[in-house]
Amino acid sequence: MKEIVVISGKGGTGKTSLVASFAALAEKKVLADCDVDAADLHLVLNPKINYREDFSGGKKAKIITEECIECGECEEVCRFDSMYYPDPENEIPCVNPIFCEGCGVCVRVCPVEAISFDDAVNGEWYVSSTSHGPMVHARLGMAEGNSGKLVTIVRNKAREIAEKENLDYIIVDGSPGIGCPVIASIAGADLVIVVTEPTLSGQHDLLRAAELTAHFRIPTVICINKWDLNPDIAEQIETAAKERGIKDVGRIRYDTAITKAQIMKTSVVEYTGGAVSEDIKQVWRNTIYALG
Amino acid sequence: MKIAIASGKGGTGKTTIATNLTATLASMGKTVQLLDCDVEEPNCHIFLNPHIESSTAVTTPLPDVDEEKCTGCGICAEVCEYGAIAVVKEKVLIFPELCHGCGACEMFCPEDAITEIGREVGIVEEGRADGFRFIHGRLKIGELMSPSVIHAVKIAGRESEVVIIDSPPGTSCPVIEAVKDTDFVVLVTEPTPFGLNDLQLAVGMVRALGMPFAVAINRSDVGDNDVKEYCQREKIDVILEIPDDRKIAEAYSRGEMIISAMPAYQKLLETCWGRIIDIHRNWGELTS
Numbered sequence: 117m118k119e120i121v122v123i124s125g126k127g128g129t130g131k132t133s134l135v136a137s138f139a140a141l142a143e144k145k146v147l148a149d150c151d152v153d154a155a156d157l158h159l160v161l162n163p164k165i166n167y168r169e170d171f172s173g174g175k176k177a178k179i180i181t182e183e184c185i186e187c188g189e190c191e192e193v194c195r196f197d198s199m200y201y202p203d204p205e206n207e208i209p210c211v212n213p214i215f216c217e218g219c220g221v222c223v224r225v226c227p228v229e230a231i232s233f234d235d236a237v238n239g240e241w242y243v244s245s246t247s248h249g250p251m252v253h254a255r256l257g258m259a260e261g262n263s264g265k266l267v268t269i270v271r272n273k274a275r276e277i278a279e280k281e282n283l284d285y286i287i288v289d290g291s292p293g294i295g296c297p298v299i300a301s302i303a304g305a306d307l308v309i310v311v312t313e314p315t316l317s318g319q320h321d322l323l324r325a326a327e328l329t330a331h332f333r334i335p336t337v338i339c340i341n342k343w344d345l346n347p348d349i350a351e352q353i354e355t356a357a358k359e360r361g362i363k364d365v366g367r368i369r370y371d372t373a374i375t376k377a378q379i380m381k382t383s384v385v386e387y388t389g390g391a392v393s394e395d396i397k398q399v400w401r402n403t404i405y406a407l408g
Numbered sequence: 409m410k411i412a413i414a415s416g417k418g419g420t421g422k423t424t425i426a427t428n429l430t431a432t433l434a435s436m437g438k439t440v441q442l443l444d445c446d447v448e449e450p451n452c453h454i455f456l457n458p459h460i461e462s463s464t465a466v467t468t469p470l471p472d473v474d475e476e477k478c479t480g481c482g483i484c485a486e487v488c489e490y491g492a493i494a495v496v497k498e499k500v501l502i503f504p505e506l507c508h509g510c511g512a513c514e515m516f517c518p519e520d521a522i523t524e525i526g527r528e529v530g531i532v533e534e535g536r537a538d539g540f541r542f543i544h545g546r547l548k549i550g551e552l553m554s555p556s557v558i559h560a561v562k563i564a565g566r567e568s569e570v571v572i573i574d575s576p577p578g579t580s581c582p583v584i585e586a587v588k589d590t591d592f593v594v595l596v597t598e599p600t601p602f603g604l605n606d607l608q609l610a611v612g613m614v615r616a617l618g619m620p621f622a623v624a625i626n627r628s629d630v631g632d633n634d635v636k637e638y639c640q641r642e643k644i645d646v647i648l649e650i651p652d653d654r655k656i657a658e659a660y661s662r663g664e665m666i667i668s669a670m671p672a673y674q675k676l677l678e679t680c681w682g683r684i685i686d687i688h689r690n691w692g693e694l695t696s
C-alpha cells in the first residue's frame with residue numbers, strides 16, 4: 117500500500133482537480149481530503165456519508181459568571197488577549213473562543229475556580245462512499261487552531277480502511293502553505309506531488325514546499341499545471357526542481373475543461389477525452405512509476 | 409483605515425488585488441502601507457521588488473530549564489496543555505515545535521527553575537516599494553506557528569492613512585490573526601463551485617467576527633453564476649470583478665503588476681476603493 121499526497125505551495129493551482137482525476141484513474145484506492153480548512157473534493161465526488169464523528173481541537177476556557185469575584189487575574193495572565201468585558205456595569209470577563217488557545221493558564225490562576233475548561237467541538241470528520249471508492253473527509257470549524265490534529269485523524273482513518281480492505285493506494289488531497297496542516301498531511305507519506313503553475317509566485321512557492329519536504333525527507337515530484345501559459349518559466353521551474361533532486365511527473369496544459377468539469381461535478385478525465393485528459397493520465401502513469 | 413484582503417480558497421487573486429490596490433492608492437497620493445501577512449507563502453515582493461531596509465527575527469517564548477534548580481517534580485509537564493514538555497527520569501525534555509509560548513510552565517514551576525528564552529520562528533522584513541512602505545514576514549521551514557509571525561508583521565506596521573493586509577487563505581487561526589483589528593475585509597473568490605464553497609466558509613468567518621466586508625470576483629467570466637446569485641441572496645456587495653484575461657495571467661506569471669501592464673485597470677481599482685469607503689461608512693446602518 118502506498119500513500120500519495122498532492123499539495124500545492126500556494127492554493128488554487130488545480131490540486132483538487134488532479135486528485136479527483138486520480139480517483140477516477142486509480143484502482144483499489146481510498147481517498148482522503150486533508151485540506152480540512154477549505155475542503156472541496158466532496159464537491160466533485162459527491163460522497164454518501166456513512167459515518168460521522170465530532171472533532172475537538174482541544175479545550176477552551178469559559179467564565180462561570182455567577183462564581184466570578186471580578187479580581188481580573190485571568191485577564192492579566194492570558195497571553196492571547198482572549199478576555200473582554202461585555203458588561204460595562206461590572207468587571208466580569210468573558211472568553212472569546214475565537215482567540216482562546218486553550219492553554220489553561222487562566223483556569224489554574226483563578227482563585228475561586230470560576231473558569232470551566234472543556235473539550236470544544238469544532239469540526240466533524242466523515243467516512244463516506246463515492247462512485248470511486250471510500251473517502252475520508254472532514255469539516256473544520258472556523259478559527260480552529262488545531263487543524264493538524266484533524267488532518268492526522270483523517271489520514272489514520274484512511275490508512276485503516278486501506279489496510280482492512282487491502283487497497284493499493286491512499287490518495288490524499290493535502291493543504292496549501294507550509295505550516296501546521298501541511299506538515300501533518302505529508303509526514304511519513306510515500307510520495308508528495310507538488311502541483312504548481314508556471315509563474316514566478318508558483319516557482320517561489322514550489323521551492324519553499326520543496327524545502328519543507330526535504331526537511332522531512334519525503335520523496336517529492338512536481339507537476340506543472342497550465343504549463344503553456346508561460347513555457348519559459350515552466351522550464352525554469354523544472355530545472356530548479358531537478359537541481360534539488362526533484363523529478364517532474366509531467367505537464368498539464370491550460371484547458372477550460374478543468375473548470376467545466378468542476379461545474380459538472382465530475383473529474384476532468386471523465387468529463388473529456390481531450391488532450392488535457394491525456395496529460396493527466398500520463399501524470400498518473402508517471403506517478404506510479406515514481407512510487408517504484 | 410486597515411483593509412484585509414482574504415479568501416477562503418487559495419490562488420484566487422488575493423495578492424494581485426492587494427498589490428495593485430496599494431499601488432493605485434499610492435498613485436492617488438495617499439500614504440499607504442502594504443503588509444504581506446501570508447507568511448507561509450509570501451508573494452507580494454515578487455510583484456513589487458521592494459528595497460528591503462531592515463530585517464528582524466520573530467521569536468516566541470520557549471522555556472529553558474535551569475538544571476541546578478530543577479527537582480524533576482513534573483509540574484511543568486502537567487500544566488502544559490500542548491504536550492510540549494515531558495519529564496522522563498527527572499529530566500525535562502522540551503519539544504519546541506509544539507510550544508505555544510503560553511507561559512504556564514514558567515508560571516507554575518515551584519522551584520523557579522524555568523526562564524523563557526526566545527526561539528526564532530520566522531523573520532519580518534521592512535522596506536519600500538514604489539511609493540509606499542512594505543513589510544512582509546516569512547515563517548521558518550518546519551515551524552508550525554505562523555500566527556506569531558503574522559502578529560509581528562502587523563506590529564511592525566505603523567500608523568498611516570491606509571494599511572492593506574494580504575492575508576493567508578482559509579478560515580483557520582492564521583487568517584483570524586491577519587484579519588482581526590482591521591476595519592474592512594475584502595473576500596476574493598472565483599465563480600466556480602470550489603470558489604463558492606470556500607467563499608461561504610469565509611463569509612461565515614467574517615460574520616462571526618462581526619466585521620464589515622465585501623466580495624471581489626476574479627476571473628469573473630470563467631465559471632457559472634452561482635457566486636453572484638449567492639451574494640445577491642445574502643445581500644453582500646460585489647465591489648470588483650476582474651475578467652479572465654490571458655494578458656493578466658501572463659503579466660502575473662512574469663511577476664508584473666496588472667496596472668503597469670494594463671493601466672486601464674487602475675480606474676477599476678479606484679472605483680473599488682470608493683465602494684469600500686462607502687460600504688464601510690454605511691455599515692452600521694446597513695446591519696442594524
Ligand code: SF4
Pocket residue numbers: 176177193194195196197198199211215216217218219220221222223510
Ligand atoms: S485558556 Fe489560555 S488562551 Fe484561553 S482564555 Fe485562558 S489563558 Fe487565555
Ligand code: SF4
Pocket residue numbers: 179183184185186187188189190191209225226227228229230231
Ligand atoms: S480569575 Fe477567576 S474570579 Fe478573577 S476575574 Fe478571572 S474568572 Fe473572575
